[in-house]
Amino acid sequence: MDIRDAFRRYRPGFERETTRRAKRAAIAGLPAFLILAVTGSMGLALIIATIVFIALYVPAWDSLPLGHWIVTLSVILLAVLYPFYYPNLFELPIFGAFPSVDTGVTMLIYIMMALGLNIVVGYAGLLDLGYVAFYAMGAYTAAWFASQHFSNVTFHLGGVGSFGEKSSVPGIHMTIWLVLVFAGIFTALVGIIIGFPTLRLRGDYLAIVTLGFGEIMPQIANNGDNLLGYNVTNGPQGINPIDPPGFGNTLHNAVGLPSDYLSSPTSTRLFYWTALVLVLFTVFCSMRLRDSRLGRAWIAIREDETAAAAMGVPLMRTKTWAYAAGAFFGGIAGAYYASFKSGTFPGDFYFNISVFILCMVILGGMGNIWGVILGGAFLSYLNQEGLANIGAWMNANGVSDAVFGHDIDVPLYTSGIFGVILVLTMLFRPEGLIPSSRRKAEFREGVSDEPLYDVQH
């Protein structure tokens, strides 16, 4: 009896499902692989992982109730436990060690921004080249409400810079959790204001204009030490320090939550876990939006604006919502990052960042949440540590000498590498690494690209 016949009888449709199941088993097997790799032996980990893989491949565990949650939960578990097992992980070939927890925080913040941009570019199909403006807006909101910048005012609301002996520190010091909410809402409002004149423009003009706003924002930040007489942004020096996150003394005494992240011995982990929570929040909202009436309207607009309008979808309003939602998450990400770095400077914000985040969305797969997370993680890792590691490996192992004749500084080529990624992705796999099936079809078969406003006179 052929073993495949046996499988076919046991699992009808076995062949059709093969690839899908293989993928899911592989992803679910990942936790086993990595956690076992803690032993430091890649060989042992591979053996055990193969066993786990087969064990997960055969039974129809994903048709159990809640079965399809297993993949998601294992990935989340992986992420949450990362600070604990990461020091024991083996070294990857070429890339070297896994990223540190500190890098992890930065990666998570970039992932959050990529998810925010995904709503604008991936769902609604609006090419936004100025996402850095939202990031800057969020960062400065944190700077205004959680630092000594406005030192002529003293206002405290659970802010970390205001405990005990510090309770008379000048400036506005609100607790970071409120600041994040403010940042999100404020940036969303800015997004709506920016969107008002620009969202009626067709795709390529919209791109340039958003680029413009992305350039204007840092310039305002740079010159903001004297805006009509007010010092709004403290100019090129930026605003620092910015209060770290924290839960305050009351909660600390009652439940043991850290009063001030920086005063805790495991501060990096705290930052990391909070960032993870923010990312999960963004994923949650993205999914809900995607499957809602608004999400459908976004897809309709992306496919055929004129038909969408004819079906009762108000174009400007719907596009503005996409913009506002994207801005909301970008603002929160920016505010949190400012708190993490304890400072914000105009030099932090430049055009390349917008393209960088766009690259994550595109490489990952426009409109697909998992894809964007993957793209975001990979590219931000490359930017922070990966490229440097690759360079070190190439130099140490003679690859650079062989190809170029001398050692090379790989991070110098970062923008070029990202450019190549963009071009190659657009040419050969525009739907990204993990496409939504919709997008794949759109790129292969095209959409009706005629913007409505050109036509309506």
Place this chain on the structure above:
Amino acid sequence: MADLLTAEGVRKEFGGLIAVNDVDFVIPERSIVSLIGPNGAGKTTFFNMLTGVYKPTAGTVVFDGHNVTGKPPHAITERGIGRTFQNIRLFQNMTALENTLVGMHSRLKGGILQSVLRTPGLRREEEGARKKAHELLEFSGLRGRDDEFARNLAYGDQRRLEVARALATEPKLLLLDEPTAGMNPQETADFTAFVSKLRDEQELTVLLIEHDMRVVMEISERVTVLDYGEKIAEGTPQEVQRDERVIEAYLGTAAVT
């Protein structure tokens, strides 16, 4: 019978070209009227002005007691005009059900916050919407096709989906732009019966642009003829059929057998 739609002196100029020249047009409630004319006569342009895709250069359009001249398409759809397109404009990469659900956009209320929180009210609304969309698809002859991508549907089914989607907007007036183009005689006959059903069971008013004279003759109560952007004749199908100017405009070899 009251007039559902009144268009007066509607005109559209594109630069120097006058596509529609001061046309008056009235649609009585619960009627099925047709708009015919040779290619390029301005029928679709006129349609587009009624639905807000174009702004009229001059003239007024009053629908259901409201002045909708020059309003944006989504506002006009909200007022109660639904339409299909001459060259099918479905959302190709959405399923039939999703296409229909988009049509319901203006009749549903779920906002951004409710969507994220998935309040019980929203869940009920979505369920109700899906049920209604499913029923609409069945009504339009698309039973069992709910989860098919629009681009994978057969041509006739795509036309039906366009109608289902337009019906989802809960229109009082339905504008069908050459709905039977490319259909064989059997499909055309089915479709004609379907349009009658729409008027009788759903209490809709229908305005048809058509080239197929059989359809026009069979179900229209009144026919209007455009040529070079001007109204050259209007009346019952029989009257129009005999009108000399119409015959001239059409060369008379229209398939009236």
Place this chain on the structure above:
Amino acid sequence: MATEQARIRVRPGYRPDVLSMIGLTLVGVVALWLVVNFIKEPADFYNLFLIGMTNGAVYGLVAIGYSLVYGILELINFAHGDVFMLGGMLVATLTTSWALESKSGGTLWLFILLMLLIAMAFCATINTTIELLAYRRLRNAPRLAPLITAIGMSFILQNIGLVWKGARPTSVPDILPHGTVFTLGGIPYTWNRFIVILFTVPVLTALVWLVQRTRHGKAMRATAQDREAAAMMGISVNRTISFTFFIAGCLAGAAALLYALYITNIRYTEGFRVGLIAFTAAVLGGIGNLPGAVLGGLVIGFVESFNNGLGWHAPGSDWTQSIIFGILILILVFRPEGLLGERTPEGA
């Protein structure tokens, strides 16, 4: 069922009066500001005028390239400014390695001419190659795709510039003569600046002639209006588009030569900056309109120099970029056809 039946009579090509009034008021305010500054410091004014005119001419040349490509492909070629930048770097390299500062007179001009041809060929080759490799495949893709590819290309070219000449500005030997051509209000207008104008005018004329009178130009215009119809008329769309990129590249190369020799330095980020300015100029003048692109370039050149230099209530060089983008946004929102473009009401 009586209703409010307002008769709407909107004549085509007319803008609502409020907008025109606001626009005219703004222009009036700016004109007033210029006049006040002129009265206060005429010498400064003349000087800045001349600087603005010269810079503006360069911007105009680059803007024509954007306009041409956008007209034919409806694509904003983000990489165009960076092609210009690479041309400038080439000029810098050649000037130094040929030791042109030690030459003069006829020999010098011969070398400059040679550099011009090389720069033009270089930029034209890069431009056509980019079109061939990247944009051609995406001609029928959703519009997002070639735009994103163009951004990627821009990044790649910038990186090449960074690696070639480093992060700091590269200085170009100052080889152009500085003799005075004429004086304006006591301010001398020197040859090294005059060359830029001397070059732009015939180039613009030649281009207009090319587009309006020659077969190639006709093919370009036809392809720009309706690609399929042009193909059916026997026009090779691929060749026409390649030709357009070729011409745009030549223009970028020429502009690069002028820019490098007159500004006497070049930096890898310059392409991005000039590119955005040039694109704004192209839109300001009316995208697809060649004299408009040069006009737009001049206007922006003036805006930049007056803003940087004037003493009375000038926002200052800190704000130049924002002002230029502000102009872009205002134009796109309120008058997308630009100064010289026509409002095209499209048919279905």
